[in-house]
Amino acid sequence: MSTRQRRPSRTYRRPQRDPVRILAFEALRAVGERGAYANLVLPPLLARAKEDGEFDARDAALATELVYGTLRRQGTYDAVLAACVDRPLGEVDPPVLDVLSLGAHQLLGTRIPSHAAVSSSVELARCVVGDGRAKFVNAVLRRVAAHDLDDWLERVAPPYDEDPERHLALVHAHPRWVVAALWDALGGDRAGIEQLLAADNERPLVTLAARPGRSTVEELRAEPGAEPGRWSPYAVRLTEGGEPGALAAVRDGRAGVQDEGSQLVALALANAPLTGPDRRWLDGCAGPGGKAALLAALAAERGAALVAAERQPHRARLVADVLDGNPGPYQVVVADGTRPAWRPGSFDRVLIDVPCTGLGALRRRPEARWRRRPEDLDGLVALQRELLRGALAAVRPGGVVGYATCSPHLAETRLVVADVLKGLAGEGGTAVERIDARPLLPGVPELGPGPDVQLWPHRHGTDAMYLALLRRTA
Numbered sequence: 001m002s003t004r005q006r007r008p009s010r011t012y013r014r015p016q017r018d019p020v021r022i023l024a025f026e027a028l029r030a031v032g033e034r035g036a037y038a039n040l041v042l043p044p045l046l047a048r049a050k051e052d053g054e055f056d057a058r059d060a061a062l063a064t065e066l067v068y069g070t071l072r073r074q075g076t077y078d079a080v081l082a083a084c085v086d087r088p089l090g091e092v093d094p095p096v097l098d099v100l101s102l103g104a105h106q107l108l109g110t111r112i113p114s115h116a117a118v119s120s121s122v123e124l125a126r127c128v129v130g131d132g133r134a135k136f137v138n139a140v141l142r143r144v145a146a147h148d149l150d151d152w153l154e155r156v157a158p159p160y161d162e163d164p165e166r167h168l169a170l171v172h173a174h175p176r177w178v179v180a181a182l183w184d185a186l187g188g189d190r191a192g193i194e195q196l197l198a199a200d201n202e203r204p205l206v207t208l209a210a211r212p213g214r215s216t217v218e219e220l221r222a223e224p225g226a227e228p229g230r231w232s233p234y235a236v237r238l239t240e241g242g243e244p245g246a247l248a249a250v251r252d253g254r255a256g257v258q259d260e261g262s263q264l265v266a267l268a269l270a271n272a273p274l275t276g277p278d279r280r281w282l283d284g285c286a287g288p289g290g291k292a293a294l295l296a297a298l299a300a301e302r303g304a305a306l307v308a309a310e311r312q313p314h315r316a317r318l319v320a321d322v323l324d325g326n327p328g329p330y331q332v333v334v335a336d337g338t339r340p341a342w343r344p345g346s347f348d349r350v351l352i353d354v355p356c357t358g359l360g361a362l363r364r365r366p367e368a369r370w371r372r373r374p375e376d377l378d379g380l381v382a383l384q385r386e387l388l389r390g391a392l393a394a395v396r397p398g399g400v401v402g403y404a405t406c407s408p409h410l411a412e413t414r415l416v417v418a419d420v421l422k423g424l425a426g427e428g429g430t431a432v433e434r435i436d437a438r439p440l441l442p443g444v445p446e447l448g449p450g451p452d453v454q455l456w457p458h459r460h461g462t463d464a465m466y467l468a469l470l471r472r473t474a
């Protein structure tokens with residue numbers, strides 16, 4: 001018999017499974033690995049967790065905050081993590097990096113106590129990437145936990161006076177090129193751009209639009225915490241959150257979830273002065289159909305009909321769903337606005353809400369700022385010009401076109417309009433005059449020098465929508 005004493009083996013402890021953090025990790029993986037959108041990935045994951053009885057409302061709120069916060073501040077957390085990892089972050093396995101980012105957010109962006117943030121991240125790592133890498137996660141997050149966010153920003157961001165754009169990029173978690181583009185569009189001093197960048201990091205209230213003739217603001221205000229919007233007569237803001245999809249009016253399509261900026265764009269186009277008949281309206285980039293639904297309802301009140309055109313068949317189907325039940329005539333068509341399926345001069349009013357970088361809607365798409373590249377602009381701007389030319393061909397002389405983007409990037413807003421108008425002037429055919437859009441957004445202050453309008457999250461509480469109104473004169 002051996003006389004050797006056996007060392008007591010360390011008893012293996014199973015990792016603690018935390019459904020909230022596992023779900024947040026799954027959502028981050030879907031966004032990072034499959035290019036999914038957090039606002040689309042998260043709701044079905046949350047619904048399943050609730051159905052399985054794993055989640056209550058507080059768990060859902062925490063999971064949402066962890067996913068949105070981690071994605072939104074990714075650039076800042078990457079800079080902090082890079083200072084705590086002894087190899088380039090690109091060499092860290094993406095799932096491990098997701099665990100680290102989630103941990104960094106809990107440590108630096110929430111009130112979760114440091115010990116709980118580290119230990120829950122280590123347990124998560126044990127569940128999803130294994131015990132070996134959990135040790136690495138533990139070591140890195142302990143380094144992160146040594147400082148608070150302000151301390152870290154002083155360490156990783158250059159002083160403002162040395163490099164203002166990089167400073168703001170790290171402090172407010174935006175890519176540098178986005179800071180530069182937003183600042184160009186906004187103009188002004190440091191205070192304005194800081195307010196805008198900070199507003200981009202706030203989750204907006206859910207806003208509903210009561211579609212005229214189908215539901216009323218009074219009906220929607222019966223919801224707990226519902227308040228009238230700030231600018232649109234059809235808007236209701238849900239100040240206590242909740243699930244808008246559960247509301248009967250939203251479920252039946254009589255109301256929709258729609259930012260007030262989008263409502264204002266549709267309203268301004270609908271109210272822009274024109275000469276001659278006002279019966280045929282076109283939404284040339286209609287999918288998924290938010291503005292088309294408001295326009296179709298307004299058109300119905302005035303005895304006009306809306307054609308809603310969309311190039312992608314699956315998005316055209318979404319438009320058809322949204323318009324179903326509209327009280328007046330409408331048609332949904334799959335059509336490419338650069339090669340119109342209608343005769344020139346067919347419409348009295350045309351909205352062209354073009355595909356864009358979406359830099360005006362960063363509040364609701366937390367990952368978008370990191371995914372977009374400045375190179376994306378080339379293709380988008382070329383398409384935007386083509387679509388605006390197509391819209392001007394589609395409207396009859398005397399009719400109006402609204403050119404809208406949910407980006408304030410000057411290359412997508414003023415420069416597109418200026419380029420197209422310059423081109424038309426050289427051609428000597430179609431003639432266009434600009435309409436001052438500002439009086440068509442009554443009561444809304446600080447819309448810019450005109451004649452176009454630019455809304456801003458920090459000034460108006462809306463997405464940064466842009467609208468130029470053009471009337472064909474020949």
Ligand SMILES: C[S@@+](CC[C@H](N)C(=O)[O-])C[C@H]1O[C@@H](n2cnc3c(N)ncnc32)[C@H](O)[C@@H]1O
Nearest residue numbers: 285286287288289290291311336337353354355
């Ligand atoms: C910014 S979204 C429009 C949002 C929509 N107006 C709303 O309020 O729900 C732009 C839409 O234009 C569509 N699109 C892109 N290229 C197009 C084209 N050449 N012709 C028509 N639609 C196009 C995209 O598929 C996308 O659905």
